[in-house]
Amino acid sequence: MELAAFRTALDQWLDEHGDALAPDRPQDTLDEHMAQLAKVKRLTFDAGFMRFGWSERVGGLGGSPLLRAYLGEALTTRDLVEPGIYSMTETLAPTMVDYAAPALAAEMVPRLLRGDETWCQGFSEPGTGSNLAALACRAVREDSGWRVTGQKVWTSLAQYAQRCVLLVRTGPVESAHGGITALFADMERPGITVRPIDTLHGGPEFCEVFFDDVVVPTGRLLGQEGQGWSVAMDLLPHERSTALWHKAAFLQRRLQDLLDTVAEEALDPVQVGETVQLLAAFRARSRATQHQLAAGERLGPETSVDKVLAAGAEQAVFDLVEAGLAVEVLLGDGSSASRWRSEYLFSRAATIYGGTSEIQRNIIARRLLDLGDDR
Ligand SMILES: Cc1cc2nc3c(=O)[nH]c(=O)nc-3n(C[C@H](O)[C@H](O)[C@H](O)COP(=O)(O)OP(=O)(O)OC[C@H]3O[C@@H](n4cnc5c(N)ncnc54)[C@H](O)[C@@H]3O)c2cc1C
Structure with missing residues (x-):
C-alpha cells in the first residue's frame, strides 16, 4: 500500500475506533501505559495496520517503512501510546529480521508487533x-x-x-x-x-x-x-530513526498542548521561537532519515545527528513547559500535573538514553567528519 492510501485508511479507522482504542483508565503509572500499549498494538495488528512496513517473512504485509513511521506518528499524536515504550519495536524488530534464523524471526516478530510480548x-x-x-x-x-x-x-x-x-x-x-x-x-x-x-x-x-x-x-x-558488535552497530541506528520520528510527533503534540493551555503572555516569545525552530530542525532531519530507510539504505553513524537534535528538541520543549507551567509541573496534584511533571523530568534523560549527546558528538566528529581516531 502507498503512504497516501495508508494514511487515509488509518486515519479513518482511528476515527471510527477511537472509543475502543482510548485508554480504559488514567495513564498515571507505567503498568497502565504498558496495558494500554498492549491493547493498541493488538487492535492495530488485528486490523492489519501494524503489519504494514514489515516483511512478509515475519508476518508483515510489506510496503515501505514510511507506513510504520506514520502509524507511530498517528498513535502518538492522538495520545494513544507513549512513544518511548511503543518504539522499542522499531529498535529491536529490525535486528531480528536481519540477524535471527528465519524461522525464529517468523515465530517471534509477530508476537512483538501484536503486543503479545515485550522485549x-x-x-x-x-x-x-x-x-x-x-x-x-x-x-x-x-x-x-x-x-x-x-x-x-x-x-x-x-x-x-x-x-x-x-x-x-x-x-x-x-x-x-x-x-x-x-x-x-x-x-x-x-x-x-x-x-x-x-x-x-x-x-x-x-x-x-x-x-x-x-x-x-x-x-x-x-x-x-x-559478530555481536556489527549487530549492535546495526541496531543502534534504528534506535535513532523511526523511533525518533515518533518522539518528534509526541513533542509536537506536547508543544501544541502547552500553547493551548497557557496564556500567550505567560511565555517568552523568544523561547517559544527557539523551541519551534529546534523541533522543526529535528523533524526535518528525522524525515530525511525515514526516506533513507524507505530507499533501502543502510543506516549508520549519521543517525547520531538525529539523536543530538532529538535530545535538544525534547529538552527545549519541556524547558518551555517548565517556564509556562512552573507551579503545575513542579508542585501540582492530579493526573494532568503528574503527566506534565513526569514527562518534564524524563526529558532530562534525553541527552543520556540511546547514547549520550557527548558520545554522539564524538561519533559525528570521528566517523562523519573524520576528525581524530575512529574509536
Ligand atoms: C531512560 C533510559 C533508558 C535506557 N534504556 C536502556 C536499555 O533499554 N538498554 C540498555 O542497554 N541501556 C539503556 N540505557 C542506558 C544508556 O544507553 C546509557 O545510560 C548511556 O549509554 C550512557 O552510559 P552510562 O550511563 O554508563 O554513562 P557513562 O558512559 O558512564 O557516561 C557518563 C558521562 O561521561 C560522558 N562520557 C563517557 N565517555 C565519554 C567520552 N569518551 N567522551 C566524552 N564524554 C564521555 C557521557 O557522555 C556521560 O555524560 C538507558 C538509559 C536511560 C537514561
Whole structure:
C-alpha cells in the first residue's frame, strides 16, 4: 500500500475506533501505559495496520517503512501510546529480521508487533554504558548453547519482557569488537533476576538484570558468534530513526498542548521561537532519515545527528513547559500535573538514553567528519 492510501485508511479507522482504542483508565503509572500499549498494538495488528512496513517473512504485509513511521506518528499524536515504550519495536524488530534464523524471526516478530510480548535490550552494564565494547557479561559455549553470567543495567522494560536482545562477551576484551556475541534470550529462564530501578519521573522505566548461569540455546544466536558488535552497530541506528520520528510527533503534540493551555503572555516569545525552530530542525532531519530507510539504505553513524537534535528538541520543549507551567509541573496534584511533571523530568534523560549527546558528538566528529581516531 502507498503512504497516501495508508494514511487515509488509518486515519479513518482511528476515527471510527477511537472509543475502543482510548485508554480504559488514567495513564498515571507505567503498568497502565504498558496495558494500554498492549491493547493498541493488538487492535492495530488485528486490523492489519501494524503489519504494514514489515516483511512478509515475519508476518508483515510489506510496503515501505514510511507506513510504520506514520502509524507511530498517528498513535502518538492522538495520545494513544507513549512513544518511548511503543518504539522499542522499531529498535529491536529490525535486528531480528536481519540477524535471527528465519524461522525464529517468523515465530517471534509477530508476537512483538501484536503486543503479545515485550522485549528488552540488554546492552549497558555497570561501568560500560558509553564504552559498550568493554562489556563483561560473559557467555561460555557448551554443546547446547551458551551459559551466561553477568549483569546488565538500565534495561528498559525488563520487568515486563519475555525476551532480551543481549550482548555478551565470548572472546577476550583485548579482541575488543571481535569478542562480542548477540543472543536472543528468554527472560523466564532459571537464573535471571530482574530488579526495577525507581526513577525521579515516577515510572520504574528500567531495571538491573542479573544472569547467573543462564542457558541460552544454540538457535538463539543473532548473526554469527563474535559478530555481536556489527549487530549492535546495526541496531543502534534504528534506535535513532523511526523511533525518533515518533518522539518528534509526541513533542509536537506536547508543544501544541502547552500553547493551548497557557496564556500567550505567560511565555517568552523568544523561547517559544527557539523551541519551534529546534523541533522543526529535528523533524526535518528525522524525515530525511525515514526516506533513507524507505530507499533501502543502510543506516549508520549519521543517525547520531538525529539523536543530538532529538535530545535538544525534547529538552527545549519541556524547558518551555517548565517556564509556562512552573507551579503545575513542579508542585501540582492530579493526573494532568503528574503527566506534565513526569514527562518534564524524563526529558532530562534525553541527552543520556540511546547514547549520550557527548558520545554522539564524538561519533559525528570521528566517523562523519573524520576528525581524530575512529574509536
Ligand atoms: C531512560 C533510559 C533508558 C535506557 N534504556 C536502556 C536499555 O533499554 N538498554 C540498555 O542497554 N541501556 C539503556 N540505557 C542506558 C544508556 O544507553 C546509557 O545510560 C548511556 O549509554 C550512557 O552510559 P552510562 O550511563 O554508563 O554513562 P557513562 O558512559 O558512564 O557516561 C557518563 C558521562 O561521561 C560522558 N562520557 C563517557 N565517555 C565519554 C567520552 N569518551 N567522551 C566524552 N564524554 C564521555 C557521557 O557522555 C556521560 O555524560 C538507558 C538509559 C536511560 C537514561
